[in-house]
Amino acid sequence: MTLKKGLALAIFVSLIVVMAACQPAAPTPTPIPTASPTEEATAEPAEASNRLILATTTSTEDSGLLDSILPNFESTYNATVDVIAVGTGQALELGANGDADVVLVHARAREDAFVADGNGTQRYDVMYNDFVIVGPAEDPAGISGMTSAAEAFQTIARAEATFISRGDDSGTHTKERQIWDAAGVTPEGDWYVSAGQGMGEVLTMAEEQPGYTLSDRATYLARQEAGLTLEILVEGDQSLFNPYGVIPVNPEVHPNVNAALAQTFVDWLTSVETQALIASFEINGRQLFFPDSEAWRAAQGS
């Protein structure tokens, strides 16, 4: 009898444990998008029609942009957007494997390759922001105010000042490698730290080391709000331009993707109304992303 009692207790405890470990946490102050009615249903096909998996870069989520604009899409189309925020490399890989319905990334050459390989149907311009070279206020390498990103990188390399690289094959990392190429420098040595982490973690590392790093402006500004003391030292160079593109995953290659909703999402994202939402997204009075879809450009031109 004690055995039964003990077993029952053990099972009960395990149950609590399962619930504790698996309960989705909802900690952020931002409102959770209201669950669609079918979300409770266990049958997969039923919820497939209004569930969209968006593979995107950490910058769009960490900056808070998605939290700000997605509720509009979800309520308008009664859909749920599942955001998988990873590096651009992994986001494109998720798309290529058919594990996401649509990708929103920033690495132009690789986006074009993604479409050329048949993984995506078409690339659409969405918006842009720019990269900035940030570093400690003391600026040990003396790059502050330079107008050329490549020149700044050369100077950092010559001074062997600590530089934190994303090192994760992300869009920012891709951009960073392009700048090193343009600078004609192969970054290696103790001063060059390949972190293998997201933008937020890398900014934290650069703050602590201290060191220089390349960051997208949006994540940098968002983190500055949270107390980051690194300063923008170089900005405005043409080579620091950072365009974002959205690509629906090709349903001919991956029949299981939610192609209809993916296209709806792309149309919504590039529409003038949503573009205006993107333009109005500010942190501390500063605009983080600049709308750049075809529809937006047309509306501006007229």
Next chain:
Amino acid sequence: MLASAALGIPLGAWLALTPFRGRRILTALIYTGMGLPPVLVGLIVYLFLSRSGPFGSLGWLFSFQAMVVAQTIIATPLILGVTMSSVLAIPHELRLQLQSLGATHWQTTLAVLWEARLGVIVGLVAGFGSIISEVGAVMLVGGNIEGRTRVLTTAIVLETRQGHFDVALALGIILLALSFVSNSALVILQHRTGAPS
């Protein structure tokens, strides 16, 4: 956790009580499994559940189910290994005695498991600890989707990445509190059943 317990305890008992060829190698494999890097489990589960993988048609990736699968794989060897070694620590004579008293194989196994219950509970605690503190695997196969597959640990990662160290820390304290409550329950259970009958 339940799945791991359901798999781990009986298998552990069976392995400990049934001599067969290759048991040593299997034991070594299980002990290796106890140190299995969770992120490796995550990667493998991802590759299996991916649309391009063998079980892609299930549509389980980035879902609760995917996280359960990964967690089960992580915790089972822990529970299994500890159960096995604690059953092995029960004197062989007990089994012989039980059998001589006419106990069936099932009765013997249950009785020995009961004697080894302290160890089994330690196994459960270890399994639970590994699951609740796990980040890498659930991040990979769950995707950290808000309101669906975001658990306390992945929420901590996200908040840290966003520079909200205070929120991240608060979540960590909640996680610890939860862990304390459930582990306390296990300890109470251990105490209640503590004195060997």
